[in-house]
Amino acid sequence: MAHILIVDGTEQVRDALCRSLALREHEVDVAENAEVASRLWNSRVYDIAIIDIVLPSMQGVKIISDLRGNNVDIKIITISSGGLNDVKNCLDQAEKAGSNRFLAKPFHIPELVSLIDELTA
Secondary structure (H helix, E strand, C coil): CCEEEEECCCHHHHHHHHHHHHHCCCEEEEECCHHHHHHHHHHCCCCEEEEECCCCCCCHHHHHHHHHHHCCCCEEEEEECCCHHHHHHHHHHHHHHCCCEEEECCCCHHHHHHHHHHHHC
16 A cells, blocks of 8 residues: 555546446545645655646646655656646756656556556565
8 A cells, every 4th residue: 555645636536546446445635736735745754746747836747856856766757737748848848857657648547556556666
């Protein structure tokens, strides 16, 4: 079981990921923006963060950088629904900020679960 923080601006995405990961016995918290995410990661330790790179109030890259500065051991999976050029750009930005892995939306839950298993092994 991993403690997972999901940061995504879309409620349906947060809910679907939360339900799917909770069914696999992970402990999951969700945040819709940087402010909520910051409060959560300052109140507990997470094993994994799943962060959408495009958020309403702050770019995911900034959140990744801030989170990495607070917890060097956390594993970060960045997600994005950008086009092909946007995905390449997002991937580069996310890696520079400290992301461990990247998934382009839409993705299948088993792909995400495999990454979580790999990063927590």
